[in-house]
Amino acid sequence: MEGALAKKPIGPVRRDFTPWESGNAKPFIEFRNVTKRFGDFTAVDNLSLTIYEREFFALLGGSGCGKTTMMRMLGGFEEPSAGEIFLDGQNLAGVPPYRRPANMMFQSYALFPHMSVERNIAFGLQQDKLPKGEIEARVQQMLKLVKLEDFAKRKPHQLSGGQRQRVALARSIAKKPKVLLLDEPLGALDRKLREETQFELMDLQTELGMTFLIVTHDQEEAMTVADRIAVMDRGRIIQVATPAEIYETPNSRFVADFIGSINLIEARVASRNGTVTRLKAPNLEREIAVSQPTDANVGDTVWFAIRPEKIRLGFDAPQNGTANAAEAEIWDIGYLGDVSIFHAKAAEDLILKSTVANITRTVERPISWEDNVWLSWDEDAGVILTR
Numbered sequence: 345m346e347g348a349l350a351k352k353p354i355g356p357v358r359r360d361f362t363p364w365e366s367g368n369a370k371p372f373i374e375f376r377n378v379t380k381r382f383g384d385f386t387a388v389d390n391l392s393l394t395i396y397e398r399e400f401f402a403l404l405g406g407s408g409c410g411k412t413t414m415m416r417m418l419g420g421f422e423e424p425s426a427g428e429i430f431l432d433g434q435n436l437a438g439v440p441p442y443r444r445p446a447n448m449m450f451q452s453y454a455l456f457p458h459m460s461v462e463r464n465i466a467f468g469l470q471q472d473k474l475p476k477g478e479i480e481a482r483v484q485q486m487l488k489l490v491k492l493e494d495f496a497k498r499k500p501h502q503l504s505g506g507q508r509q510r511v512a513l514a515r516s517i518a519k520k521p522k523v524l525l526l527d528e529p530l531g532a533l534d535r536k537l538r539e540e541t542q543f544e545l546m547d548l549q550t551e552l553g554m555t556f557l558i559v560t561h562d563q564e565e566a567m568t569v570a571d572r573i574a575v576m577d578r579g580r581i582i583q584v585a586t587p588a589e590i591y592e593t594p595n596s597r598f599v600a601d602f603i604g605s606i607n608l609i610e611a612r613v614a615s616r617n618g619t620v621t622r623l624k625a626p627n628l629e630r631e632i633a634v635s636q637p638t639d640a641n642v643g644d645t646v647w648f649a650i651r652p653e654k655i656r657l658g659f660d661a662p663q664n665g666t667a668n669a670a671e672a673e674i675w676d677i678g679y680l681g682d683v684s685i686f687h688a689k690a691a692e693d694l695i696l697k698s699t700v701a702n703i704t705r706t707v708e709r710p711i712s713w714e715d716n717v718w719l720s721w722d723e724d725a726g727v728i729l730t731r
């Protein structure tokens with residue numbers, strides 16, 4: 345096992361990691377038409393999903409969308425009402441949690457308060473009756489992995505929240521399960537520690553070569569740690585894709601709106617010619633040109649979605665050649681330090697958000713309230729959504 349823990353160059357390894365694109369990669373975890381009902385309430389609705397070995401996969405969605413239920417079914421704490429779940433080729437139906445090659449780290453950590461850090465980590469290994477020497481070696485290895493060697497003798501109440509979280513993590517990977525299930529694992533940490541720990545989790549996952557499934561309602565967290573994200577809504581998966589695909593090419597208004605900030609403009613298809621689709625928004629003077637073919641027909645209602653950082657803002661009319669531009673009046677400004685968010689009124693009932701990076705400390709003539717400005721964006725800056 346020592347070999348598997350050797351430090352690998354993380355970046356390049358992950359960049360090449362795209363088994364979902366390969367037609368012949370073997371699925372590792374598979375949900376096949378899984379439904380879960382509680383009484384007459386459907387928490388998970390006929391859902392199918394494939395996760396690959398060594399993948400860091402995130403289930404992302406608002407409260408009550410069914411993500412924890414998905415994870416609990418995989419862990420064996422709930423049985424599906426219909427459908428099947430496979431793990432490493434094995435149908436999990438009827439297999440109790442302790443016999444599944446998956447371990448769950450719970451939101452509350454559930455550490456034993458009266459036991460020291462090292463005994464907490466050793467607990468599951470003792471239950472499995474591993475030889476004493478092996479348990480000791482494994483505990484030392486885990487303490488080192490989560491950087492808690494100096495805290496081995498402490499009790500949980502003598503630790504910070506972040507340290508407790510690392511003990512729980514060490515305990516859940518000590519048995520070297522094939523899959524680690526993480527239910528909002530960083531929920532109790534403050535923002536800064538949370539961000540640091542996200543990177544630690546990623547390093548750990550690469551080092552261990554395990555498959556991680558994380559449940560979170562925090563989109564930034566999912567974007568940071570995951571190879572792929574499933575965005576869920578009311579028991580269904582709306583989109584499964586890499587963080588960049590989810591962000592740049594959301595498949596619906598729901599996903600576009602759920603991840604990050606977005607401008608959504610309702611429009612009709614005015615013309616299409618294979619490579620460029622032109623849209624007419626009722627309250628915008630100029631048509632919007634989008635370098636994206638669409639299934640929608642001329643006259644259909646669609647939505648043009650564009651991220652605020654892709655809309656340029658300036659006093660001068662854009663140079664010839666910029667297809668998309670609109671005059672607007674500054675309505676509101678939010679100064680966040682690193683960026684400023686401008687709300688610009690481009691038409692009656694149409695306020696567009698534009699995020700501008702504050703790359704210098706002082707600006708000769710800052711854009712201010714009620715200023716008349718030009719908004720502009722490239723043809724490939726936004727996407728057309730049909731649902």
Ligand SMILES: Nc1ncnc2c1ncn2[C@@H]1O[C@H](COP(=O)(O)OP(=O)(O)OP(=O)(O)O)[C@@H](O)[C@H]1O
Binds near residue numbers: 382408410413
């Ligand atoms: N044991 C249960 N009995 C009845 N309803 C349940 C049970 N467990 C979950 N539910 C319901 O199923 C739905 C999905 O629950 P789930 O815990 O999967 O949501 P979630 O997406 O993880 O939300 P959160 O982020 O709030 O934890 C919720 O409406 C919840 O009330």
